[in-house]
Amino acid sequence: MEKVTVGTGAVSFDDVVAVARGGAAVVLSDEALAAIDKARAVIEDLAASPTPHYGVSTGFGALATRHIAPELRAQLQRSLVRSHAAGSGPEVEREVVRGLMLLRLSTLATGRTGVRRETAELLAGLLTHGITPVVHEYGSLGCSGDLAPLAHCALALMGEGPVRDAAGELTDAATALAAAGLTPVELQEKEGLALINGTDGMLGMLVLAIDDLTDLLKVADISAAMSVEGQLGTDRVFAPELQAIRPHPGQAASAANLTAILRDSGVVASHRGPDCNRVQDAYSLRCSPQVHGGVRDTVAHAVSVASRELASAVDNPVVLADENRVESNGNFHGAPVAYVLDFLAIVTADLASIAERRTDRFLDKARNHGLPPFLADDPGVDSGLMIAQYTQAAIVSELKRLANPASVDSIPSSAMQEDHVSMGWSSARKLRKAVDGLTRVLAIELMTAARALDLRAPLTPSPATGAVVELLRNAGVGGPGIDRFLAPEIEIAHQLVADRSVTGAVANVIGELA
Numbered sequence: 001m002e003k004v005t006v007g008t009g010a011v012s013f014d015d016v017v018a019v020a021r022g023g024a025a026v027v028l029s030d031e032a033l034a035a036i037d038k039a040r041a042v043i044e045d046l047a048a049s050p051t052p053h054y055g056v057s058t059g060f061g062a063l064a065t066r067h068i069a070p071e072l073r074a075q076l077q078r079s080l081v082r083s084h085a086a087g088s089g090p091e092v093e094r095e096v097v098r099g100l101m102l103l104r105l106s107t108l109a110t111g112r113t114g115v116r117r118e119t120a121e122l123l124a125g126l127l128t129h130g131i132t133p134v135v136h137e138y139g140s141l142g143c144s145g146d147l148a149p150l151a152h153c154a155l156a157l158m159g160e161g162p163v164r165d166a167a168g169e170l171t172d173a174a175t176a177l178a179a180a181g182l183t184p185v186e187l188q189e190k191e192g193l194a195l196i197n198g199t200d201g202m203l204g205m206l207v208l209a210i211d212d213l214t215d216l217l218k219v220a221d222i223s224a225a226m227s228v229e230g231q232l233g234t235d236r237v238f239a240p241e242l243q244a245i246r247p248h249p250g251q252a253a254s255a256a257n258l259t260a261i262l263r264d265s266g267v268v269a270s271h272r273g274p275d276c277n278r279v280q281d282a283y284s285l286r287c288s289p290q291v292h293g294g295v296r297d298t299v300a301h302a303v304s305v306a307s308r309e310l311a312s313a314v315d316n317p318v319v320l321a322d323e324n325r326v327e328s329n330g331n332f333h334g335a336p337v338a339y340v341l342d343f344l345a346i347v348t349a350d351l352a353s354i355a356e357r358r359t360d361r362f363l364d365k366a367r368n369h370g371l372p373p374f375l376a377d378d379p380g381v382d383s384g385l386m387i388a389q390y391t392q393a394a395i396v397s398e399l400k401r402l403a404n405p406a407s408v409d410s411i412p413s414s415a416m417q418e419d420h421v422s423m424g425w426s427s428a429r430k431l432r433k434a435v436d437g438l439t440r441v442l443a444i445e446l447m448t449a450a451r452a453l454d455l456r457a458p459l460t461p462s463p464a465t466g467a468v469v470e471l472l473r474n475a476g477v478g479g480p481g482i483d484r485f486l487a488p489e490i491e492i493a494h495q496l497v498a499d500r501s502v503t504g505a506v507a508n509v510i511g512e513l514a
Contacts, residue, residue, distance in 0.1 A: 001025050004102070006124070007032050010311035011106045013303075016207045020099035025128040028109055028120060035111025036120055039319040043114035046326060047073070047189045054328055055193045055317045056114075064417075077192035081158060084151035084196055087136030092149070094164065096432075097132050099204025100146065101153055103310075104195065111321055112313035113194035119185050122157050123195075129180040130166030131156065133173070135201075141413060142334035142424030144316060146201035149425070154195035159184030190326075198314040199334045205428035206306050206341055212435045213299050213344065216442065217292060218503045218513045220351055221254055223445040224288040225261035226465045227358040230452035232271050232369045233281040235262045238289060250296030253514040255289035260510050266460035267453065282367075284357035291354050295347040302340040309337055334424030335407065341427035342405035348434040349399035352441040356392045359445045362452050363389055375451050375480065382483045385448050388490060392444045395437045402430045402437075443493035446502065447477055454479045467505045471496060 002024040004015045008031050018024040028036075046053045052067040059066040060080060068076050101123060107113060108120045126133075133156040139148025155161035156173040163173045177184055187195075228235065238255040262268055280286060317326045363385060365373040376384030406426040412419040450469045453461045461469060473479060475496055477489045496502050506513065 003027060005029050006102070006106050006109045008035050008110050010307070011102065012310070013207055013211065013306070016099055016102060016204060016310075017211050019102045019127060020095040020204065020208060023098075023130060026102060026105065026124045027128075028105075028117075028124055032109035032111075032120075033117050035321075036108065036115065036117045038321045039111040039114045040116050042319050042321050042324055042326065043190045045324065053326055056189050056326060060193060073189050074186060077187035077189070078158065080192040081151050081154045081187065081196065082160070084147050085155045085161060087139035087148040087152055089137035092135040092137060093432075094132050094168075095208060096201065096205055097135050097149075097153065098127060099208060100135075100149060100200040101127055101133075103200035103204050104150060104153070104198055106310070107198055107200070107313050107315060108194065110313040112318045113315045114190040114319045114326070115194045116185075116188060116191065119157065119187070119191055119195075122182060122185055123153075125180065125182045126156065129182065131173075131176045131180060132164045134162040134164065134170070137429065140201060140425035141411065141418075142199070142202060142338055142422035142426070143332060143418060143420070145196070145198040145314060145332040145334065146425050147196050149201045150196040150198060154187075154192065157185055157195070158187065194315055197316050197332050199309065199332065199337055199424065200314075202334055202337045202341065202424035202428040203306065203309050205432060206302065206337055206344075207310075209341075209344060209428075209431050209435055210299060210302055210306060212439075213295075213348070215500050215503055216435070216438055216497070217254075217296055217299070217351075218257065218506075219442050219446075219497050220292050220295075220355060221257040221288075221513060222261060222465070222468060222502060222506055223355060223442050223449060224285070224292065224358060225258050226449035226453065226461075226468065227362070227445060228258070228281070228285050228288070229262060229265055229267045229461060229465055230449045230456065231281075231285065231358075231361055232267070233285045234272070235259060235265075235268055237281070237286050238262075243289065246290075248290075248293050248297060250300065251289045251293030253296060254292040257513045258289060260513070261464045261506065262462050263464070263510070265462035265465065267456050268462070270459050282357075282361060284354050284361065288354065288358075291350060295351050298343055298347045302344055305336055305340045334422035338407035338422040338424030338427045341424060341431050342407045345399075345405075345427070345431045345434045346403045348431070348438050349396070349403040352392075352396050352399050352438045355441050355445045356389070356396045359389055359392055359448045362448050368452070371452055371455055375448065375455065377480060377482045384483070385451065385486075388444050388447065388486055391490065392441050395441050399434050399437045402434045406430065439497050440490070440494050443497045444490060446497070447472065447489065447493050450477070451480055464506045464509045467509045468502060471501060471505045475501075
């Protein structure tokens, strides 16, 4: 089993993906354990003091003015976790829960939270043994962090609440912990707060979305290249000297990909020369690098924000162990993460939109340069790919609604103590839906372009696009012919995009794309 070591510094994007999606085991480094012990000593000193300290010997939020007697503090932590585990709605995906658990552990490992080492080690144990607390869709306002989702995870550390075991079976936390040889913890001063006060849910979903979009941007370049090729477009507009006079890095990378994918295309070569009467291609073809490149640059900005957040210790209050004190702060506010989640939803919608426009051109006899209407075998008797484009259009319309930013909303809570919230969890949830929608839109463009390339025979596609056509055909996505049940073929194409077979097929021919 792959193992990820969590230290006092940032976990990497690869670490998050390995734990969230790959099921990697997790251990704490000796440095992290030492930092945890040092911070815990500060908390224990403050807990013994007669002076109230927020988060240690007081209530929370709007109830922070009440001093809590020592004999009630364990009950305070239990009550905090139980009351905050108030999520509702559908169960959140396993990868999201594992990602947020890892990121919470990463903050605990910085020595800024004051938890005991046994609490941190139990969280690592849950990840290693594949025990996943049940977290619900609704409950987080993104400030103070993702309280409800994290509280459902903290509940499992106490041996309470529903979880799924490594096999995905639903059980209770006490049973799952016992089966794994793990012992629940009785939370002490500050620990309940430390376990729930973070941006870990929204950050984990941001990292996973970036991982997905990094590959989907390559797929978009592949599908655009196939559309340019299948619609007898030109590759001259992608020349590096033309990109250099508008030096956006994402644009240059996308154009370079398009040029590489189209290299040695018999279809493109067939109309390259003095007899070509094409003056300019439509924007959806000609401007693909500009749109795809803008998305790439937005993702790059999101990477910079996520990288800073991965290096952060998000909790309130935080322990300043070297100064033997605890201080309140506002670092739990999810605004920086929420903004880029919304930015990504916007560009995801537009990337899908331009792909849908390229697809539609294939189906219109007036614009597809000699191909049959709707790429049908017998137009009128057969509908071809007409309704596949409807499916694309329906998804794109949904993505436009999902592009409406959640981060501009704020509903005050906690008796107006928490009077401005980020809604970052909501931004993340809708981005996940948007990424799935984009995956499906690109799959349909690939299907459509592949059929068009088959109809261009005996002209031959480029080696790279030919590899994608072959991949689709071998997997069960049929070529031109009489109408057949399309939904299964769309799902096959979707899976080939989602599992990265499409980018793999191209990489096997021309190397990794930018």
